[in-house]
Amino acid sequence: MPSKKSIRNRGMKTKVKTIHLEMTSLLDIITILLAFLLQSYNNSGVIIDVPKGIEIPKSSSKELNNFGVQVQVSPTTIWVDQKVIYDINNTANVNIYDQDRLRIIPLYNELVQKKMYSEQIRKATPAGVEFSGVVNLIMDKSLKFNYIKKVLHTLAEAGYKKYKFVVMSDQY
Amino acid sequence: MFKRPSRRIKSRREDLKLDLTSVMDGIFTLVFFLLMYASFIKMFEISNDVPIISNKEPPDTKIKPLALTIRVVDDAVEVATGLPSTVVSVIRNLPEGEIDFEKLHEFLVQLKSKYPHENLAIIEPNGDLDYENLVKLMDTAQELRKTDLEIFVKDNKGNQVRAEKLFSEIIIGNIQS
Numbered sequence: 001m002p003s004k005k006s007i008r009n010r011g012m013k014t015k016v017k018t019i020h021l022e023m024t025s026l027l028d029i030i031t032i033l034l035a036f037l038l039q040s041y042n043n044s045g046v047i048i049d050v051p052k053g054i055e056i057p058k059s060s061s062k063e064l065n066n067f068g069v070q071v072q073v074s075p076t077t078i079w080v081d082q083k084v085i086y087d088i089n090n091t092a093n094v095n096i097y098d099q100d101r102l103r104i105i106p107l108y109n110e111l112v113q114k115k116m117y118s119e120q121i122r123k124a125t126p127a128g129v130e131f132s133g134v135v136n137l138i139m140d141k142s143l144k145f146n147y148i149k150k151v152l153h154t155l156a157e158a159g160y161k162k163y164k165f166v167v168m169s170d171q172y
Numbered sequence: 173m174f175k176r177p178s179r180r181i182k183s184r185r186e187d188l189k190l191d192l193t194s195v196m197d198g199i200f201t202l203v204f205f206l207l208m209y210a211s212f213i214k215m216f217e218i219s220n221d222v223p224i225i226s227n228k229e230p231p232d233t234k235i236k237p238l239a240l241t242i243r244v245v246d247d248a249v250e251v252a253t254g255l256p257s258t259v260v261s262v263i264r265n266l267p268e269g270e271i272d273f274e275k276l277h278e279f280l281v282q283l284k285s286k287y288p289h290e291n292l293a294i295i296e297p298n299g300d301l302d303y304e305n306l307v308k309l310m311d312t313a314q315e316l317r318k319t320d321l322e323i324f325v326k327d328n329k330g331n332q333v334r335a336e337k338l339f340s341e342i343i344i345g346n347i348q349s
């Protein structure tokens with residue numbers, strides 16, 4: 001069958017044109033995004049989980065967070081590493097205190113368990129890190145010291161000697 | 173008459189195009205990494221140690237410790253120093269019932285300027301103090317603002333440097349009672 005191509009162009013190969021994307025505006029956006037993300041980069045690497053019902057107070061402190069057990073306290077609930085260990089709605093009529101109403105039993109039990117688990121890991125692994133005794137306290141700003149005192153006393157009793165009060169920066 | 177144009181193809185100057193593919197790859201990886209570790213609400217901490225009660229004799233030093241205690245009572249804040257503790261200032265609450273943090277801060281700056289080597293402050297809140305005010309109290313005891321009196325302390329090498337904090341070590345004193 002005769003070709004429809006002109007005899008003049010028969011020898012020439014059809015060139016595939018390279019497409020060049022215009023990336024200037026995309027690069028602008030990415031640079032801005034990069035600057036923003038670098039500014040909000042979390043230097044400490046610690047991820048703090050704030051459960052619903054807790055409003056953290058503001059502070060002028062600039063100390064970076066440390067790794068440790070997270071104890072979250074709201075007016076109704078206590079969590080240890082996001083696990084509910086006491087909820088006033090479920091255990092309203094149960095006595096949770098001992099030692100002259102200063103020690104919170106469920107909190108103490110959970111913390112001792114965490115400490116023992118940490119010790120077991122340290123013994124089992126050759127490069128195991130020693131138990132630091134650091135506890136990150138994420139507490140609601142409306143809590144009264146009478147209640148905070150009980151939490152702190154329980155932590156001390158369970159062997160946690162370094163309290164870190166997690167606060168929100170007052171600067172944006 | 174004009175000269176007939178040449179039939180030779182003029183050499184065109186090609187546009188220089190940078191190959192940004194590898195740069196873009198790098199930037200995208202960085203963006204995802206930063207997104208993972210970005211915290212849009214900035215959180216920090218206030219360190220606090222458990223008070224340790226010891227039966228041992230205190231170390232025999234010529235320098236008397238400041239033993240600064242900030243005690244919150246019903247309508248005021250008492251500042252006590254020395255062993256045994258003596259109240260050196262009573263800062264009355266504001267008419268609205270709030271603690272006068274500014275006045276307390278001014279007094280603590282004065283105290284720090286007299287005892288620049290002291291870093292310890294014991295806070296004894298009363299039971300009704302809420303956590304927000306406890307944090308403010310700790311801030312007041314720790315923070316040394318740029319507008320405050322300049323206080324110089326000796327660093328590890330013995331050089332005089334400006335103190336960055338008022339009383340950096342905070343202990344909550346009455347958790348055992």
